[in-house]
Amino acid sequence: MWHLRERLMRFMYGRYGIDQLYYAMSALCFLLLIVNSFLRSPVLAIIMWLVLALTLSRALSKNIYKRRRENEAFMNLWNRAKKKILFTVRRVKEIRSHRYHRCPHCKAMLRLPYKRGKHTVQCPRCNNEFKKHVII
Numbered sequence: 307m308w309h310l311r312e313r314l315m316r317f318m319y320g321r322y323g324i325d326q327l328y329y330a331m332s333a334l335c336f337l338l339l340i341v342n343s344f345l346r347s348p349v350l351a352i353i354m355w356l357v358l359a360l361t362l363s364r365a366l367s368k369n370i371y372k373r374r375r376e377n378e379a380f381m382n383l384w385n386r387a388k389k390k391i392l393f394t395v396r397r398v399k400e401i402r403s404h405r406y407h408r409c410p411h412c413k414a415m416l417r418l419p420y421k422r423g424k425h426t427v428q429c430p431r432c433n434n435e436f437k438k439h440v441i442i
């Protein structure tokens with residue numbers, strides 16, 4: 307058993323290994339596997355095997371710099387999506403008390419207390435005023 311572990315460590319030396327993109331691609335493979343167990347599509351099965359092969363080839367790759375850049379690009383995308391989802395959840399949670407509006411001058415997102423009717427809003431960022439009509 308010790309020999310096997312040492313051989314594996316020696317094999318992985320200088321290779322990229324596992325990162326966040328690896329986990330995401332593995333999750334995608336698992337999701338495709340579950341969906342395909344219902345649909346039984348050969349095209350979906352091929353896509354799943356290709357994603358799996360790509361995942362493993364990334365983990366075993368010796369081009370560490372390129373793999374790291376791919377992971378950074380993925381993390382940028384992931385963080386932007388996560389931020390949007392969390393903001394949407396917050397908007398839904400505060401739907402009874404607040405509304406979010408974008409300032410037409412500086413494009414800043416403003417969190418305003420919910421009051422029906424016409425209002426004049428002063429942006430705290432650029433100090434410009436704009437009119438807002440809250441209907442719902």
Ligand SMILES: [Zn+2]
Nearest residue numbers: 409412429432
């Ligand atoms: Zn503004």
